[in-house]
Amino acid sequence: MWINGVNLWVIACVFGGVAAAQEINTSDLPPLGTPDWLSDTITRPHANIATDASIPAITVLPLDAIQLDAVGLLPSSITGLPADLWGASETATLAALMRAQPVQGLPAMQSFTQTLALAELAPPQGASPEGSDLFLARLDMLLTRGALDPAQALMERAGPTAPAVFRRWFDVSLLTDRATRACAAMNANPDIAPTLPAQIFCLARGGDWPAAALLLGTGEALGQISEDEGDLIARFLDPELFEGEPPLPPDANLTALEFQMRMAIAERPDSTGLPLAFVHADLSVLAGWRAQLDAAERLTRSGAIAPQQWLAIYTAQAPSASGAVWDRVAAVQAFDAALLAGDPVETSRRLVPAWDAMGAAGLQVAFADIYADRLLRTPLVGDAGILARQVGLLSPIYEEVAQSAVPQDADERFAFAIARGLPPDVVPGTSVLGRAVAAAFADPLPSHRYASYQQENRLGEALLRAAQTLASGSADADDTTDALVLFRAVGLEDIARRAALQLLLLEN
Template sequence: MLIAAGPVWAQNGVADLPPLGEPAWLSDTITRPHANVATDASVPEITVLPLDAVQLDAVGLLPNTITGLPAGLWGTSRTEDLARLMRAQPIVGLPAMQSFTQRLALAELDPPRDAPPEGSELFLARLDMLLDRGALDPAQALMERAGPTEPSVFRRFFDVSLLTGHGQRACAVMNANPDIAPTFPARIFCLARGGDWSAAALSLDTGEVLGRITEDEADLIARFLDPELFEGEPPLPPDTNLTPLEFQMRMAIAERPDASGLPLAFVHADLNVLAGWRAQLDAAERLTRSGAIAPQQWLAIYTAQTPSASGAVWDRVGALQAFDAALLAGDPAETSARLGPAWTAMEEAGLEVAFAEIYADRLLRLPLTGRAGILARRVGLLSPIYEEVAQSAIAQDPAEAFAFDIARGVPATPPAGADLLQNAIASAFSSDPPAHRYSLYLEENRLGEALLRAALVLAEGRGDGDDLADALILLRAVGLEDVARRSALQLLLLEA
């Protein structure tokens, strides 16, 4: 992990953070205004809501008994600041931070104090962070918990349903909610999915006459409604700015778009066996790096077939499969020989932590020695059993001893000639860590905001050593010891 000097998120306000908004690739499915950015920060004096109304900013999937986070995590922070910080979290970053910020996005917490009862600003930011990472399943579950009837939520629910192969359900929700006014393309799609082809064709003609459907949209919709009319015609030109609705229509007319250059949310379509194994492999690697799918799903795709070619992903698959076979056979010598090439392949793909989560436990049961033994312990330190590894093994050099101390959460002495990163981590794990720059946030009851700012520092390895040390000290100070240790070990060991 490279450490670049310069200003960091923890020092700045929110001026450099992304503006509030929504993913640019969302389909235009509703005709009513669906902006979710407030134009006035003042709170109305009187707000009337139905008794059964849901306050979206309070909706979550994980109760505090699971997350360990206090219900009042957001405290006195401004909703807009929290939303901007949530949207600023990287799509791909330090795996420990990917997991932690997803936990924050799914946590069931009290809304910020300034959030109006009908507020959804932070909810939508949490949702959009998941969508940008391609984490469609938890995003869909979060929307289903909230109820996808509010227009801005439905817009996302509609697209996620299309991307996960549940278009019929999206149309059913649209038809069941009179408050949702669909655009012509969305209405035509749902009419066709419901079997009312004549009404769909009539809506296409009407939309063109009224200027509500562009020429490109009309061409695609016409092919979607009656592909036989276009037999012998050249396929539609490629488009890297597709919406999920356009993507689904192209899929329906057998003009499957190449998802490799599309946002991660679209990549799920390539996990299907119909996409071909190469596309599945690329999709699985991308989604595993972003934390959108579990390592076991990636492994299942990696081991589904035998590679018949060489180079790039095929070499990685071959190296992983050879290692997997040796480990399954319980052969220490063969496993030792195969571990190095497999690990190099995982480093090339940025999948070291996923590999460690799957293999560390079984790998450490074998009597490996020498370089293979050292590498096996490194794999173990990047896995959930990192502390067990440190407790049961004897360090072979000062660098490994330093990593073991971090894994145990005890004061750690960096090796001779330690670099900036090692000294920063040692400072965070010293017996008397220095004061950190997040103290003011804690004093002002803005713990959640402090955690989001620290997550940005750690996820991208940005800032100087003090920035990284402060972020780790904060995590330890508020009881997030496991997150702090895993983050420190990943910063220390990945690409080391």
């Protein structure tokens, strides 16, 4: 649903919370640049791109021209961020920092950086009116995390006409089952010259199979289509000719176009190790429940899907096996059933196994977002009551938990103080991380290393650097304190508190 031009699904995804990253796969490491799975769907640059690197004295744009770096989905009235957040920072620096944000990390930072990627902000001062580097970096961060729907909404707000944007929009459309629409847009855009594989794919999608086959033969004869590409395209155009032959060998470096073609010929690639953007295909019931479960866990950890979508898949069927994900599903389903039944004793008994399962999967915050409110309204018994408050502190209602409950020990008193934004008591035995967090909640706030960025009107750059520091959850004490102080000093108190609580509670 859209209201005043804002996609409410995107807002819900951004602010609904994301899951913790306790189980990090090597396939989910942060990107260094443009996602390498993007297809080569176009062959020449946009007609409006200059061939001269010199800077003109005056730049003239049509009145209705769109500055891509200024395009966003979330206005300042929603994000609370100043419109001039990027200030005097260099566009290249901001783009590099945006792409360097981790695929998985501290949930509060995942949510915050996704907000930055979708925010409607003025371009950096001195940026070219025709520039798009920061816009593309924002897109690439979302795509690498597998956040396809927000990325597609952002591109459609901008209008996917520039080749660099169209290339990403085309591939996202393939991965979200909108291939026919993507091909129609390609055919209608005179500034886009598609590659031969893209043309063949779209001709076939449009029903012109003879033209597609003719173009395949021409491309192979001219050496513009490789042998491997030709084999895949030939099977895509006429799979009956290859009945009885072995399937194509696995390819860990598939593009979105190749992935879609393999899906079309019923040779679904194994998503293990594939980029998160491809994992969306496994959310379909056609993939089988086990594949759905794995995909839902991975995409929830990266913040690409809302916790409610993960839970819907988790509770869709009864597990028929045991071990690994099946044990996690059984634990959550048993807890969910007890809570729905309103049985406080059974809920108390089932909470600990469910919470342990979520810890193993790195899904504690997703679990907390869904269940915290109902848990706190259930009269639990024994240690389950303390655990329920811990779950609540990891949810959006953390401050309500701290104000309504009486702390039972020093750790809980410490966490409650952080939840209320108060200086906590540091007692003997407090961990190094606890002391670092406590220092950030001192009154008055201590000085921090990001002050020079603020003075130089580079606040957005400072926030990206601080987010990257906190995201890993393993920064040293001084860096952690400085990053938290920055968020508090500029009025992002909720983000600072949630990050601090997650650092403390997820460590334990």
